[in-house]
Amino acid sequence: DAKTTQPTSMDCAEGRAANLPCNHSTISGNEYVYWYRQIHSQGPQYIIHGLKNNETNEMASLIITEDRKSSTLILPHATLRDTAVYYCIVREQGGSEKLVFGKGTKLTVNP
Amino acid sequence: ETGVTQSPTHLIKTRGQQVTLRCSSQSGHNTVSWYQQALGQGPQFIFQYYREEENGRGNFPPRFSGLQFPNYSSELNVNALELDDSALYLCASSLRGQGYGYTFGSGTRLTVV
Numbered sequence: 001d002a003k004t005t006q007p008t009s010m011d012c013a014e015g016r017a018a019n020l021p022c023n024h025s026t027i028s029g030n031e032y033v034y035w036y037r038q039i040h041s042q043g044p045q046y047i048i049h050g051l052k053n054n055e056t057n058e059m060a061s062l063i064i065t066e067d068r069k070s071s072t073l074i075l076p077h078a079t080l081r082d083t084a085v086y087y088c089i090v091r092e093q094g095g096s097e098k099l100v101f102g103k104g105t106k107l108t109v110n111p
Numbered sequence: 112e113t114g115v116t117q118s119p120t121h122l123i124k125t126r127g128q129q130v131t132l133r134c135s136s137q138s139g140h141n142t143v144s145w146y147q148q149a150l151g152q153g154p155q156f157i158f159q160y161y162r163e164e165e166n167g168r169g170n171f172p173p174r175f176s177g178l179q180f181p182n183y184s185s186e187l188n189v190n191a192l193e194l195d196d197s198a199l200y201l202c203a204s205s206l207r208g209q210g211y212g213y214t215f216g217s218g219t220r221l222t223v224v
Contacts, residue, residue: 002153036213043115043201043215044154087153097205098144098167099213101153 002102003027004088009106012082018075020105022088025069031092033064034099035073037084044087044101047073078109113138115204115216123222124192130221132187136204137214142166143185145177146201148218154201160185161207189221197223 005023012018024033032051036044048055048062050071055062061074075082087104091097116135124130136143142161146154156169160179174190183204189196199218206212 041217043203043217044213045215046213085153097142097207098156098159098169099146099154099203100156101146103151103153 002100003031003090004102006086006088006102006105008103009108011108011110012075012078014080014109014111015077018078018082018107018109020073020075020086020088020107021070022073023070024088024090027068027090028092031090033062033068033071034089034091035060035062036087036089036099036101037082038087038104039081039084047086078107080109080111083107083109115202115214117200117202117216117219119219120217121220121222123224126192126194126223128192129188129190130192132189132200132202132219132221134185134187134202134204134216136183136185136202140204140206140212140214141183142205142207143179143183144203144205144213145185145187146203147171148199148201150198157187192223194223197221 034049035047038044050062064071085104118133144159145157148154157171158168159166163179176188178186201218203213203215
């Protein structure tokens with residue numbers, strides 16, 4: 001079973017920041033938080049991952065709370081092409097390399 | 112650098128038949144994983160192959176089997192197809208130990224009638 005809880009759906013206005021929350025209250029010390037997204041009819045796409053520090057790349061920022069029990073994925077300036085299902089996954093680095101997906105959050109970016 | 116290629120893109124089979132799905136991994140990747148995604152659900156892990164051997168398996172029956180070849184490409188075989196096997200089958204390649212570098216293909220849409 002997935003170790004994360006995400007809202008089923010969210011809406012965001014084009015050009016605004018999209019903040020996608022994820023709860024992972026049972027995360028263990030050696031587990032990373034990963035974010036993937038899946039645009040309709042495509043395979044999942046890696047976005048970002050982190051352990052305990054905030055991370056930023058060209059796609060998004062990841063904010064992890066100090067107790068690591070929750071995180072937020074931030075798309076700073078959402079576009080229509082960011083409409084997708086976003087999956088938050090916790091995974092042990094170096095252990096089983098499988099990804100356990102939940103149902104994710106369907107983000108709809110509106111014009 | 113090529114991505115992950117899956118074939119065919121769509122397939123229709125009859126219940127009881129057998130099917131083989133193919134995956135070419137991304138250049139430089141040595142590990143291949145297969146996932147099944149039913150409509151409206153997240154992908155579910157089937158199994159993973161590394162060094163041509165199964166290296167982890169999800170909750171799928173033995174009629175789901177696979178192969179990995181020396182060039183790291185892979186096949187997923189499903190015997191005795193059931194209606195519930197209708198799904199999107201996704202292949203993902205990675206470099207073992209790298210952690211984040213999963214690259215997914217666009218999948219094969221299998222319909223069992």
